[in-house]
Structures are given as C-alpha cells and as structure tokens.
Amino acid sequence: MISKRTFLQSAACAAATLAADSAFAVGNPAYPSHSVKWVVPYAPGGATDVLSRLLCQRLSDRLGQTFVVENKPGAGGNIGTQAVIASAPDGYTLLLTSTANAINASFDPALPYDFAKGIAPVAGVARIPLVLVVNNDLPVKSVAEFIAYAKANPGKLSIASSGIGTSLHLSGELFKAMAGVQFTHVPYRGSAPGLTDVMSGQVQGMFDNVTSSFELVRAGKLRALGVTTRERSDILPDVPAIADTLVGFETSSFYGVGAPHDTPPEIVGLLNREIDTALSDPEIRQRITDLGAIALHGNAAQFGGMLTEETARWRKVVELSGVRKE
Numbered sequence: 001m002i003s004k005r006t007f008l009q010s011a012a013c014a015a016a017t018l019a020a021d022s023a024f025a026v027g028n029p030a031y032p033s034h035s036v037k038w039v040v041p042y043a044p045g046g047a048t049d050v051l052s053r054l055l056c057q058r059l060s061d062r063l064g065q066t067f068v069v070e071n072k073p074g075a076g077g078n079i080g081t082q083a084v085i086a087s088a089p090d091g092y093t094l095l096l097t098s099t100a101n102a103i104n105a106s107f108d109p110a111l112p113y114d115f116a117k118g119i120a121p122v123a124g125v126a127r128i129p130l131v132l133v134v135n136n137d138l139p140v141k142s143v144a145e146f147i148a149y150a151k152a153n154p155g156k157l158s159i160a161s162s163g164i165g166t167s168l169h170l171s172g173e174l175f176k177a178m179a180g181v182q183f184t185h186v187p188y189r190g191s192a193p194g195l196t197d198v199m200s201g202q203v204q205g206m207f208d209n210v211t212s213s214f215e216l217v218r219a220g221k222l223r224a225l226g227v228t229t230r231e232r233s234d235i236l237p238d239v240p241a242i243a244d245t246l247v248g249f250e251t252s253s254f255y256g257v258g259a260p261h262d263t264p265p266e267i268v269g270l271l272n273r274e275i276d277t278a279l280s281d282p283e284i285r286q287r288i289t290d291l292g293a294i295a296l297h298g299n300a301a302q303f304g305g306m307l308t309e310e311t312a313r314w315r316k317v318v319e320l321s322g323v324r325k326e
Contacts, residue, residue, distance in 0.1 A: 049071070090263065134222070
C-alpha cells in the first residue's frame with residue numbers, strides 16, 4: 001500500500017517525464033535518425049576497442065541505427081577528445097572518456113580545451129584495477145618486501161609504464177611518494193613492450209592494467225604483488241590490495257561515454273539508459289568480467305560526479321609527484 005500523497009507525487013513525476021518525452025519527440029522526431037560516431041581516442045586494439053565495439057553493436061541493435069567506432073589516436077587522447085568537443089551537440093558524435101581525460105586536466109598545462117566544460121557526461125562503462133607486477137627473479141613476494149628492497153637498494157630498481165602522464169606512470173609516482181622509496185621510471189609506447197622487458201629483467205617491475213597482465217601472471221611469467229584498488233580483483237583473487245600494506249593507496253583506470261556540451265538532456269538520458277541496460281546484459285557483463293574490469297552503473301549525473309572526483313584525485317597525484325607535461 002502507498003499513501004495518497006506518494007501516489008500523487010509519483011503520478012506527477014510520470015506526467016512530467018511523459019511531457020518531456022513528448023516535447024522531445026516533437027522537436028526531434030527520431031533519434032537516432034542516422035549513424036552515430038563513437039570516437040575512441042586511442043589506436044585500435046585492447047580493452048577500449050573491445051568494450052566500445054560490444055556496446056556499439058548493442059546500441060545499434062536496440063536503437064535501429066549504426067553506432068560506428070572511429071579510432072582517433074594521438075597526444076594522449078587529446079586529439080580525439082578535442083574533435084568531439086568541437087562537434088555539433090546533437091548526439092551523433094560520442095567520446096569514449098577515460099582516466100586520461102581526468103589526468104590531462106592537470107598534467108597538461110597547455111591543454112587546448114576545458115574537458116569539464118566541453119563534455120557532457122553520458123554514462124560510465126567500466127573501471128579497471130591496476131596491478132604491480134615484478135620480474136620473477138626479483139627477491140620479493142609482497143608489497144612490504146618490495147618496499148623494504150627498494151629502501152635497501154636505492155637507485156637499483158626501474159619501473160616501466162605505458163608512457164609519461166598515464167595512470168600507470170602516475171600510480172608509480174604515487175607509490176614512491178607514499179612509500180618513501182625511489183626507483184627509475186622507464187616509459188614505453190604502450191604496455192606490451194614494458195611487460196616484455198619486465199619479464200626479461202631489463203626493468204624490474206611495472207604498474208599495469210590487470211586487463212593486459214593477468215594472463216602473464218597466471219602463466220607464471222610475472223609475479224603480482226598487489227592491486228591498486230581497495231578491493232581485490234576478481235580476475236586475480238589471490239593478489240592483495242596494495243592498500244593493505246600502504247594505507248590509503250588507491251588508483252585505477254576507468255572508461256565512460258561523453259558527448260559535446262549542450263547535447264540535449266533527452267538524448268543524454270536515452271543513451272544513458274541504453275548503455276546502462278547493455279552493461280547488465282549477461283554476455284556483455286561476462287566479457288567485462290573476463291577483461292578484469294568492473295561495470296559502472298548509474299545515471300548521467302552520477303557519472304558526472306565520478307568524473308569530478310577522478311579529476312580531483314589525479315590532480316592531487318600530479319601535484320604530489322611534481323610531474324607535468326613539458
């Protein structure tokens with residue numbers, strides 16, 4: 001049973017939603033009425049493409065128009081992001097947003113756009129833990145032992161990353177600052193060459209997304225010491241959180257969807273509902289789990305709040321590390 005007041009409030013809310021949808025339908029008789037471009041600001045391949053293509057196929061099936069992935073790599077994601085910000089705010093150009101957007105807001109002082117003002121949050125997609133992996137010959141088997149080894153051997157450790165200013169690089173910088181240790185950062189063009197050199201012993205360790213490293217850990221080619229999220233990763237359940245040893249340590253990579261600022265809220269709402277529904281589909285949910293990722297559910301406002309929090313979090317890391325793009 002519900003009260004008369006609750007019933008009237010629910011009815012009023014439903015009527016307002018129906019009126020908004022009707023008004024939208026009058027001004028926009030069919031969205032989408034033609035293909036939609038989904039910009040991935042990275043090169044083809046990897047988790048970004050897998051997740052994007054899965055969602056685009058589902059959106060195409062549900063909404064009756066083709067959602068096309070367009071890879072637009074370069075400048076740490078800035079080229080693709082800027083292209084979307086400059087697009088018409090009509091719902092036909094979308095951006096795969098990521099941790100790079102949150103980092104670049106403070107890492108790149110010459111950024112040619114304001115991400116927070118230029119992009120309307122649409123929906124979260126997934127969060128991916130990072131993991132600290134080391135060469136099997138390194139005589140450490142835990143985060144505590146790694147910290148002790150680094151302190152006992154200053155200047156002897158090298159840690160790889162997928163590039164300067166990435167979440168992998170800055171996770172290492174945060175670890176250094178919080179643990180009070182020193183090691184040499186060695187940037188690579190992507191995770192794969194860095195992981196190869198960790199396995200060969202050219203460098204001793206690396207912070208990497210679990211997506212690209214968990215199979216190497218399972219195969220015994222790398223040793224995992226800890227994950228960067230507060231909770232353990234389902235794909236590496238035996239690996240503890242770094243925060244269990246280094247209290248307060250927490251980083252991760254995330255992906256979501258954005259649209260140009262001033263995109264009609266009705267379109268944003270529609271896309272949010274469809275993406276959120278797709279993320280609950282058993283096939284897509286299983287694929288996300290297989291990648292070691294965690295689906296992000298919620299409305300557009302909640303995703304916007306998460307973007308704000310992540311941008312503030314990475315600003316603190318950038319300030320703490322003292323590293324900026326030159």
